[in-house]
Amino acid sequence: MVEPLVKVADVVKVYPDGTVALRGVSLDIFPNEILGLLGENGAGKTTLMKIVSGLLQPTEGKLYVYGKPVKFSMPAQALKMGIGMVHQNIPLVHNFTGLENILLGYKGIKRDEALERLRDLMSKTGLKVRLDVPVEDLSLGERQRIEILKMLFRGVKILIMDEPTTNLTPVETKDLFRLLKQLAYEGKAVVFISHKIKEVMEITDRVVVLRKGKVVGRLKTKETTPKELASLMVGREVVFSYPPKKEVPNQKDLLVVKDLWVTDDLGRQAVRGISFTLKSGEILGVAGVEGNGQKELVEALTGLRVIDKGKVILMGEEVTGADPGTLSFRGLVHIPEDRKNVGLVLTMSVLENVFLGLHRYPEFLKPGKLINWNKVTEHARKLIKRFEIVVRSLKSPAKSLSGGNQQKLIVARELSKKPSVIIAANPTRGLDVASTQFVRNLLINLRNQGIGILLISSDLDEVLDLSDRVAVMYEGKFTSLKPVKDYTLQEIGLLMGGVNA
Amino acid sequence: MTAIWDPALDLVFMTLRSMVPILLASVGEVVSERSGIVNIGLEGILLLGAFFAVIADVSTGSPWVGVLAGASVGLLIGLIHGVISTKLKGNQIVDTIGVNTFALGVVGFGIFAVWHVWGARTISANLVIQPIYVGGRALSPMVIIAFGIAIFTYWFLFKTSFGAAIRACGEDPDAADVVGINVDLVRIIATTYGALLAGIGGAYLSVDWFSGITKEISAGRGWLSLANVAFSNWNPLLAIGGSLIFAFFDALVLWIGPMPQVNSIIPQEILRTVPYIVTIIALSGVIKKVRPPKALGFPYSRE
Amino acid sequence: MSAILEVIKDKAGPVIDSLIALTLGFLGGALTIYFSGYDVVKAMSQLYNFSIGNPFVNPYSLTITLTYAGPLMLSGLAFALGVRAGLFNIGIEGQIYMGAFGVVIASSFAGIPAPLEVLAIILVGIGFALMWSAIPAALKVYREVNEVVVTIMLNYIALGVADYTIFKYFPNPSDATKSIVVPAYARIPLLMPNTSLSWNIVISIGVLLVIYYVLWYTVPGYELRVAGTNPNAARYAGINPKRAMFLSFMLGGLLAGIAGIEKVAGLPPSYSVLSTLSNLQGLGFEGITVSLIGGNHPLGIIFAAILIGALHAGARGLNLIGIPKEIVWVFQGIIVISIAIPNLYTLIKRKFVSPGKEVVGK
Structure with a gap:
């Protein structure tokens, strides 16, 4: 031996x-x-x-x-x-x-x-x-x-x-x-x-x-x-069961992206000519091995990264290069991949985090750019109740929340902007099973209500379970885009590995 | 030599004299910052070095013991600063702001407490470092020592494995850590070395250049040194050039001091600000892009 | 008051840390006095009598303390605003010089109607300070130049420029050690006759409360704090962190300008700038101490400024018994060095209270 x-x-x-x-x-x-x-x-x-x-x-x-x-x-x-x-x-x-x-x-x-x-x-x-x-x-x-x-x-x-x-x-x-x-x-x-x-x-x-x-x-x-x-x-003892997907009538084109080109931090072409249309009442999943331009695609679509070339049209109006604030006003919200460093200000209170981004919405303000904290508090209480977010108090810092509750807080806040389009990047990464189930169910329910969701995830199961259509991203391009049922697992695997099936 | 050259040569020698504290402090700070730790307490260390050097000088009768005392004060402060910035994960800027304040207090208070004189204590000529003579002009041996230290520092920073370790700690402490470099220890050593040089620079001010101590003896030279670090792009050899330029302006102020006709055209208060203006321009990237060490200012912790 | 209580409850840790740092500072200062051969008990009682004394019998000492505290609150708050926006703005010192410089220039207009003169002092004073804070602001925002070194450099440039220009063009005809004085009718009035306490202290506390309100109850203040705490989250929420930084620099400049006005137009007996700006030097740097002791919070800063003011007031008493007033810098230096160490309380508890036992978190 x-x-x-x-x-x-x-x-x-x-x-x-x-x-x-x-x-x-x-x-x-x-x-x-x-x-x-x-x-x-x-x-x-x-x-x-x-x-x-x-x-x-x-x-x-x-x-x-x-x-x-x-x-x-x-x-x-x-x-x-x-x-x-x-x-x-x-x-x-x-x-x-x-x-x-x-x-x-x-x-x-x-x-x-x-x-x-x-x-x-x-x-x-x-x-x-x-x-x-x-x-x-x-x-x-x-x-x-x-x-x-x-x-x-x-x-x-x-x-x-x-x-x-x-x-x-x-x-x-x-x-x-x-x-x-x-x-x-x-x-x-x-x-x-x-x-x-x-x-x-x-x-x-x-x-x-x-x-x-x-x-x-x-x-x-x-x-x-x-x-x-x-x-x-x-360990398939945890089999997720999802609410049924409903047929959504009168699907409209919510987000149209034409020939998008984006560079990454190192100046490399990270997104190279991506085009797609996101319809109301659908989840469009983007699968792919991490590092193939997903991060840059999300940032470009959500106003966090400069777009080199191409057009983004949101509900009929061109929003290419618009900042995140404008985009959220027009109905596009972002559930960021990095909730601790982007989605929240961890050392600030839950209340102040609920206000993040909502700080430009008139219903929470008083004349003269004053904050109506009473309204924000009321709103925060509502969200906490509706999304069953576990918090000690509105005054405790966001970092005292568990990962799942942090994510719920972000999702709740973004949904309260009444979006038409949600861009969700790895929305369940690092969450426990219950929170994962919660978030995924929520996304399907939102889809059923007619919201268009672009789901970028490195978790293939997530993409396959939730999406209506799936794009595979490889080296900055969508190498394939079709309804999820038209794929075989093997085909997706090959596409993710850069092999055209 | 014709008489025309005399004032010009005066200026050269004055420049060399002014260069010493700036060069020592900035070369030391280059090492410290290359390891990832900034020390904006140079002004205070110069002051404390100068003060304790006089105490040691007066009580032993040897200016070199004074230099040793200045070095020891620098070493002690560097050690404390190093530990606060690494092990204790303290704020490097805040604690060294404290060092500056502390130094103002100790020296302002100490000159009176020790010698019962207000504001200044001079020392007799035999307690001053004896100059060597070059072409009939007095030159402090500290000038040569300072050059030597700068060149030596360049060599060990860029040509030895320990120097590589220092630079790695300032750029990518993770990378240093995984190959067995004790990041905190290297940073403490680098910071201590840096502060020690500043301490020597301070001693030079009192037991050599000015033959005594005043509570304003550092006169902004610590801040100039800090500027010079960025100006010289964190390179000890370039820091020699930077120190000479900065020292030139310092000397120029003294040089034209007794010339009222020049003074009325170029006032010395304004002349003094030139090095600071030049540094801001350099930092603005108008001339070239300077690049500070990537991990500068951040305490390192694994994960 | 509930706001204060909340802050204290929320910040118990930092408050305790500040108190420990203060203790260490006083201990260190006292030891320095003791080992220098002075009577430390006498020194401490002088320190107390000349800063507080018995205010109900004779408030004079306290008025001196508050006189010092007024401008310190502003310079402290100016630094704190930088910290809140994620900046290390050490340029308050130079901005105060420039603000004071502006006041001197405005004083040269003496003869114009009083309201205009007052307006000129305010506008030119604040304008000059703002101009000086716009430089690091622009360099930071447009060229991403680190503000620490730039502001240090600007302090020295301001010293040279203001010192030279004031004494070249606005010297006091009857006293070579000072500039022209602020005309009597345009000065900030005294709060108590026969003391040096002017409305400075009221102005400062008022400004502090306004800034407190701006930071916690208005959108720009909220944006500033978010941007300073987490620039990524700020961008994500549609906040431009650079704009927040710029705002912070400008508010800092504004406060420095007011501090400069208080120092020159609200402080008897000189009502002028002294040569080498000696009556201004250190105010900006001490603001850093004040801000740090006060947890970079407007309400904390009020207390911290009074404390540092008391130290200066008390130092007059030390001077009388032959202890150089510079000793207060020893106190302050040790306080600041101690504050730089995070979680001081936990550290001390671990090292000294329960030696050998490791504190295990839940």
């Missing part, structure tokens, strides 16, 4: 804010093996591996490396013992070159010697990177390769990859998989964190499935099927 390199025993992790991320997880990591760590968003995969790599400390439980109990207080200690983690947000110093990054914090080596060793390593592993360019000028794929090279240079025996394919092109993904297999073959242990069943099936030897902080399955990849993994991962 091979000894595990790393042994995780009954680890519990409770975050300072009270969130329980892990509820007693045990796990072995063996050499010569690629271990898949599968689970949905929030299952605890990343938290678990951050504990293994020293970035977080477990609340309870033990960690053994090479059979010895260890307590890491920082990632460097884990790195020293040969455990390296390649994070989703690759932590490289942006204005340092690849070489400087690799040598950062590494003692006792001459530059030339290091360069030689790196060249050697690159030719052995097939990792191709430019070492003399500041990493901010490199693609995300190349940065990831530098990070892997950095880990290998430091002699890691256990390489943890957190959702490594998110920002990779298909070719890069193929190369990465080949490399990971080679590393495992050479005796290293690879941990592959993913929520993509297909990739886990393709590359891993063994799979551990996590759900809500618990291990719900330990399987040999060869002996399992995608279907089995899927049902373990999502």
Whole structure:
């Protein structure tokens, strides 16, 4: 029997804010093996591996490396013992070159010697990177390769990859998989964190499935099927049941977008010529792997980002380039993806957050730009009651609310603007089951009332369950747009991966 | 040398003399800010350095002990500031505003409390750092030391692994953390080094340049140094150039002081403001875009 | 009063932190006095007698305290407005210089009818201060230049410009150490005869209450606070954070201008600007202390300004027994350094009250 390199025993992790991320997880990591760590968003995969790599400390439980109990207080200690983690947000110093990054914090080596060793390593592993360019000028794929090279240079025996394919092109993904297999073959242990069943099936030897902080399955990849993994991962005991979708008569074109072009923060074309029409009484879902321009599309449509080219027409009137305030007056509201940093001002009171955006609506004002706090209070009470938002008091800060109640607060507030069009970005991300159900039901009911909803979500189930029509977004374009029933799951999967079915 | 050159050479030597405190304080602050920690208490550290240098100088009879005392005061304040800005997650600007106020108090109060004189305490010539002579003109050895420190600082900031660690902490502390750099510790060290240099600069003011202490001895040089950090684009070598330019104006004010005919055309009050105006223009990006370290001013915490 | 109670209830933590910082400041100041060989008990009683004394028998000491407190409230509030909008505006000092400069210029119009003269003082004083705060505002809004360094630079430029121009063009013919004086008929009247206490204090408290109302009961004030706390949320809600910043800078300039007017037109006996602006220096910087002690809140600032005013008033008493008045800066410096440390109370509790035991959150 091979000894595990790393042994995780009954680890519990409770975050300072009270969130329980892990509820007693045990796990072995063996050499010569690629271990898949599968689970949905929030299952605890990343938290678990951050504990293994020293970035977080477990609340309870033990960690053994090479059979010895260890307590890491920082990632460097884990790195020293040969455990390296390649994070989703690759932590490289942006204005340092690849070489400087690799040598950062590494003692006792001459530059030339290091360069030689790196060249050697690159030719052995097939990792191709430019070492003399500041990493901010490199693609995300190349940065990831530098990070892997950095880990290998430091002699890691256990390489943890957190959702490594998110920002990779298909070719890069193929190369990465080949490399990971080679590393495992050479005796290293690879941990592959993913929520993509297909990739886990393709590359891993063994799979551990996590759900809500618990291990719900330990399987040999060869002996399992995608279907089995899927049902373990999502745990279909929570089957969402939705209110029926009604036929909405006299559908009108609410939002017409023509040939929209938008650049991202780095000046790249993130949205490249998107056109669509959103009708009343429909949910138009936008599916796609994150980072394909969804964020920029949402920001452009909601007035938060400059539109380079194209037209946006809201209920017959052109609103291209209008600011968020004007758009909400005209009936377009936005449920933002980042509720803590965008949708709310966490340190301000619930009452003041209810007022956010409504502060331009005359019914809450008195002459001379004075605020009618009595009216706002009354309104807030109404919303809290109607949406069953749990708050201690109107005066308590928004950060004291749970995630679900924060989201309800935002949704309630936006709906009180009586919109015709709702743009909802990942509206249930990070919410518990009950809140998720609540929000989704609400969206369907709103659709039934004739509101048009553009639903941008990285949760494919959400898109498929709620939408009337679905667009797949890939590299800034809608590669497909048709009624949801006309898709097969496989077809969507392929489209999301950039393959035209 | 003809007589025409004499006043010009005077100006050169005066510029060098004015340069020392600005160069020391700004080079130190470059290191501090490169690690991600801003210290707007330079003015106060100059003042405290100058004050304690005189105390040490007078009680031991050696100006170099005075310099040591100035350095120690800087070190202590840097250490406190470093800990507040990292471990305690304090507000870096607020605490150093406090340092400035504190220094005004200690020095204003201390000059009287220690020597029972109001406002100023001079020291005798033998307690002043002895100059070396270059072409018959007196030059403080501190000028050479300051140049040396600036060049050394450039070297260790850009050519050594510890320097890389400092810069990484100021740009991407996460990246530094994962490779085992103790971000807080590096920042504390960098900040302490920075404040220590300012402390030496303060000592220079009292035990060298002005042969004594007044409660206004720093006279805005700390603020000039702060300006120079941005003006020099956070680079110790460029900071030499910046310090020379700023010092030139400082010297010019003194140089034309005894020339009433010039003074009436270009008043010295206005002349003094030139470095500040120049810095604002530089920061406005009219000439070039300067880029501060990305993580400047933010305490680091994992996650 | 309920508003005050609410604030205190809501901000119990910060209030306790402020109190701890004050304690540390007084402790540090007292120790400095003690170790310098002075009689610390005597010093403290002087500090008390010259700032408060027995106001029912003789309110004189208290009037001095309030005299200092008036302009401090404004400079403190000016800084606080910056903080509320997410800015670190250290330029109040220079704006006060410019405001005072404006008052001196307006004083040179002496001879025009009284109402016009008063109007001129107000307009030119505030106008000059606004002009000076418009510079960092524009640089921040249009070129995204960090306001900290720019405002520091502008303070020094203002010092040079105002000092030079005032004493070159508006010197007092009978006293070389000061500028021309504000004409007697255009001065802010005294509140109590035979004291230095003028209507300054009433004006300041009035302005504070107005700003408090603006911040919490009007849309622009709300927008300013949202933008300062979370610019992303502001943009999302259709608020332009830059406009809020600009507003904050301008309100700050307005307050600095009023502070300058109070300092020159409302403060006996000089009613002028002294050479090197010595009667103005430090007011803007002390505003930072005041604002921080007061939790950047208008109501807190009233108390904080009175406290710092008391320190200055008390320092006169220290001077009498041979303790340099600069000692108040030692108090203030330690207070500000302590305030920079967040959650001071929790920290002290953890370190000293229950050593060895870790405080575990719920």
